[in-house]
Amino acid sequence: MTDSLPAGQEPPVQRDRSGIVLPSEDARFRELFLREAGYTLATLRRLGVHPSDVEDLTQEVMLRVFRLLSEYDPSRPLRPWIFGIAHRVASEWRRHRRRHPEVPTELDDKHLAVGGADAEDALAARQARSLVERALLALEIDRRAVFILHDLDGCPVPEIARTLDVPLNTAYSRLRLAREDFRAEVARLQSGRTGR
Amino acid sequence: MSQHEPIDDLPPELRAMLDLAREPEALAPEVSDRMLRALDARVVAEAAAPSGDVRSTSRRGPFFRAPWQTLAGFVLGALLGAGVYHLTRGAPPERVVTRERVVTRERVVRVEVPAPAPAPAPRDVTEAPAPQRHRSHDERDDLAAEQALLDGARVALRGGDATGALRRLDEHAHRFRRGQLAPERELLRVRALVRAGRRAEAEEVASRFRQRHPRHALRPAVDAALR
Secondary structure (H helix, E strand, O other), X not given: OOOOOOOOOOOOEXXXXXXXXXXXXXXXXXXXXXXXXXXXHHXXXXXXXXXXXXXXXXXXXXXHHHHHHHHOOOOOOHHHHHHHHXXXXXXXXXXXXXXXXXXXXXXXXXXXXXXXXXXXXXXXXXXXXXXXXXXXXXXXXXXXHXXXXXXXXXXXXXXHHHHHOOOHHHHHHHHHHHXXXXXXXXXXXXXXXXXX | OOOOOOOOOOOHHHHHHHHHHHOOOXXXXXXXXXXXXXXXXXXXXXXXXXXXXXXXXXXXXXXXXXXXXXXXXXXXXXXXHHHHHHHHOOHHHHHHHHHHHOOOOHHHHHHHOOOOOOOHHXXXXXXXXXHHHHHHHHHHHHHHHHHHHHHHHHHHXXXXXXXXXXXXXXXXXXXXXXXXXXXXXXXXXXXXXXXXXXHHHHHHHHHHHHHHOOOOOOHHHHHHHHO
């Protein structure tokens, strides 16, 4: 898991002629963006955001990160903090989306860089991502958030409880239930059964 | 110390699958550039129009700054009103008021008509503030109405309802053809048309936007919407 921003790194903030700090000119934010935008996009997809909206919402999360960066506590890991923002944005999206439900059916990688990895490895990774994302969709959203943070992002449970603002036992309980659900859903998907 | 139930670990094959799926890939450079440009545009647009397009995406919701703005508006309005009142409450305006009463009081007419002449000036002063007050009021109301329509379009668009979004944008265009948020409307229209699969129309709207607003802060966002 990527930790906080490098300690003491506070590059000078540039402003345009009107005094506005632009995200692309704020070196600290720009570095964070280039490193974490892919993570943000992946997180939103794992949280069930439809591929057609995922870029807009990544942008939305990054805009909030930009606005809140001065409030970020660098003693805490960065990704759970970004996850918390992404989780809120995805929840707002889901509330609007409920009126027009649409379920993601396939992984859309059009936003990702073409890596130099071996083609077979890339294919395996893509298939794994696709299966994981489809299985995640079957998890109840609160359990899914804990599962993503712990089993994909490697975040310790106490930090998850803090990020999601839930009691520690609740976080553990959600993780246990999420793992059960995830196992069952992967088995279902791999056996090729359809319909729920 | 808190106790929690033991959690079964995931089987090795699922662990391996999660390991493969774990590391998010970097965004394609063109996607990163596009997003950064769009972020710049949103920050600029927000700075240019605090109650405009970007405000609604604030972390604390669309009305986070509204109480501030409303309060500031009232305070400014009150100060302005008090200033105008003090300017206009000298002797000359009283004459004007009296003259207006003349219609029903003949005796007063005889007294006041000979009064030395700066009569037109007070009339200007007393008549000017009223429409001004109305105008600023109307502008504020209009901006709020424009904002509400565009917010509705944005929500519809996010919900995948491109047709609903276009309907609200049409209503905005009908009511506020040259409204303060017209550029934001056209950006949303491009997005909605793309989402509705009406690409040719989206390109036409974008092209018009570029002609009308060649240096507008939202232009990169319009370009990005077509990609």
